[in-house]
Each structure stands twice: as structure tokens, then as C-alpha cells.
């Protein structure tokens with residue numbers, strides 16, 4: 503028997519209140535009982551996304567909503583700008599290219615933040631661009647992008663702004679409407695504190711105009727079907743009822759704490775995590791660190807070993823690097839149902855593992871620095 507601590511940037515741990523809802527008997531999805539849950543959740547999602555527009559629920563992981571944001575807004579041969587700074591930003595380009603869309607890159611090296619000025623330049627040079635696709639918090643590197651600044655640029659053009667908020671939603675200030683985001687997508691297994699399997703998408707009026715012109719073939723992901731069903735508090739196909747019932751509970755928890763308080767909670771955890779890493783002599787990775795995951799460089803040959811040993815010996819799951827960053831960074835999440843005590847447990851075990859792997863650190867220093875940050879706000 504080993505107690506597990508899930509400190510990965512998705513999936514994240516589930517609060518007991520939410521887990522209990524996931525265990526309830528299944529409701530049939532064409533009933534007034536389910537419609538009442540759906541209605542409440544749909545309203546709650548508007549709050550979480552900070553939008554007045556409808557938010558649709560789609561069975562599938564976050565990538566399902568990303569694919570919807572491509573197939574419903576574009577036609578084959580359309581030109582789009584992808585501003586990527588990591589693995590998930592690159593995914594926008596991969597999805598679009600697989601539907602014959604032409605991708606113009608405004609991407610930066612992994613670890614940097616995308617440059618709003620580069621997006622502006624690319625939009626000026628390519629006036630036919632239909633959309634700009636980018637990422638809010640790039641989970642693969644731990645970098646946050648300035649979506650507000652990008653929104654101010656894209657709103658002046660005919661293009662729509664599409665943002666992947668899969669890992670940032672609920673964890674760091676994100677305002678769909680105020681920041682002029684036309685399409686925002688997210689998933690269940692991060693800030694929303696649910697099991698994986700449900701994704702979300704919301705569209706502005708400008709985005710709906712793009713939907714009207716879209717010629718990419720689609721069936722399951724046809725957003726118009728979801729809009730039509732929304733009117734009767736339903737989904738077009740059998741939804742993951744369990745997850746939607748549980749989402750009602752997690753939205754209740756989010757509302758009780760208040761989004762702005764939550765954002766501040768994670769900001770403090772991020773501050774503590776950064777202090778802990780620095781105190782252990784680990785250099786932080788990323789130009790503009792986000793508040794839902796902290797990335798730090800580690801001696802290259804032991805990156806994988808740190809993650810493996812932490813999990814196998816202590817039951818603590820953190821993430822390593824992806825792609826070219828494999829083995830070179832570790833990523834420590836502080837989103838969803840991850841709190842101060844989890845962070846301290848994570849740092850204590852990280853110190854033991856680093857010591858066991860021969861990294862010269864002063865045991866207790868990381869924990870002490872994190873404690874200090876937590877105590878002093």
C-alpha cells in the first residue's frame with residue numbers, strides 16, 4: 503500500500519466531495535433531472551470562463567475541444583497564424599495541418615513566451631489570415647502568454663483569436679470576454695478538479711460568423727449540434743454524465759472560494775514553489791513563469807530518474823520535460839486541488855530524491871524557502 507500524491511500538471515487530484523459525486527448512480531441524460539444539472543453547470547462554466555457566451559461540454563480530453571476549435575472555424579486551404587511556445591502550442595499546427603489548413607508561424611523557442619508584436623507583424627503581412635491560435639499557460643514549459651495583449655491586436659482584424667486554456671482555466675487569471683478571446687477551450691482534469699474525459703469550448707459572435715463559413719467536414723465535433731442541444735439543456739450525444747454531475751460540485755467549490763481568491767491561492771503556491779526550487783540551487787525554466795506549474799532545470803542525466811524515483815519510492819508524481827526538454831526539466835504542479843501541504847510534501851521528497859541521486863543540496867532548504875514564502879504571502 504502506498505499513498506499517492508498527484509502533483510502533475512494534469513490530471514490533478516480530485517476533492518473528496520467531487521469524487522463522491524463521480525460514484526453516484528448514473529442519471530439518464532434525456533431527463534429533467536439531468537437537464538437541471540446541465541443548466542446549473544452551463545451557468546457555472548460561464549463564470550469560470552468569465553464569459554457571457556454559452557460554454558459547450560464535449561466528451562473527450564482537452565484535445566477534443568482543440569480539434570473542435572479548428573474544424574468549426576476554418577476551411578481547407580485557409581491561412582492561420584499559430585503562436586506556439588511549446589508542445590501544446592505546436593498541437594494547434596498539427597491539428598490544422600491535418601485538415602489542409604496553411605499554418606503561418608509566429609512561434610518562439612520552447613521556454614520563451616510568444617511575442618504579441620510578432621503576431622501583429624504576421625497579421626499585417628498576411629491579411630487573409632482567418633485565425634490566430636495560441637496557448638494561455640503552456641504546460642510543457644510552464645510559461646504564460648499575454649493573452650490580453652494578443653486580444654487587443656487580433657480584435658482589430660478580421661481574424662478570430664483562439665486560445666487553449668486547458669491548464670490555465672481556474673488556476674490563473676483568465677478573462678475570455680474582457681481579453682477579447684473569440685474561442686477558448688479547456689478540459690476537466692486540471693483546474694476543474696475532475697477525472698479526465700470532458701472538454702469545453704466557448705465562442706464569441708465573431709467566432710460564430712467564422713463557423714458559418716467553415717467547410718471542414720465534421721460530424722461528432724459539429725459545434726452547431728452542441729448549440730442546438732444546449733437550448734434544451736442537453737448534449738447531442740450521450741455525455742459523460744458522471745463527470746458533468748461531478749462538475750456541478752467542483753464549480754460549487756470554485757464559487758465558494760471565489761475565482762479571484764483561487765487565482766491568488768495558486769499565485770502564492772507558485773511563489774513558494776519557485777522559492778523552493780531556487781533554494782535547492784535549481785534554475786527556474788521559462789521566460790514568464792505561469793502560476794499553475796513550476797518548471798526547473800535539473801542535471802540532464804537525472805531528470806527522468808528524479809520523476810521515476812519520486813513516484814516509485816515516495817508515491818509523489820511530478821512531471822518531467824517533453825520533447826527536447828525530456829530529462830532536462832522537472833515540472834511541479836500547483837493547480838486544482840493541490841494545496842500548501844501537498845507542495846511541502848513534494849519538496850521534502852524532492853530533497854530526499856536529489857540527495858539519493860547524488861545532487862549536492864542542503865536538505866531542508868527547499869522546504870524552508872517554500873514555508874517562508876507561504877508564511878509571508
Ligand SMILES: Cc1ncc(COP(=O)(O)O)c(C=O)c1O
Pocket residue numbers: 511512563564565566590637639640641642666667668669670689
Ligand atoms: C495547455 C494544454 N493544452 C492541451 C492539452 C491537451 O489536453 P488533453 O491531454 O486533455 O487532450 C493539455 C494537457 O496536458 C495542456 O496542458
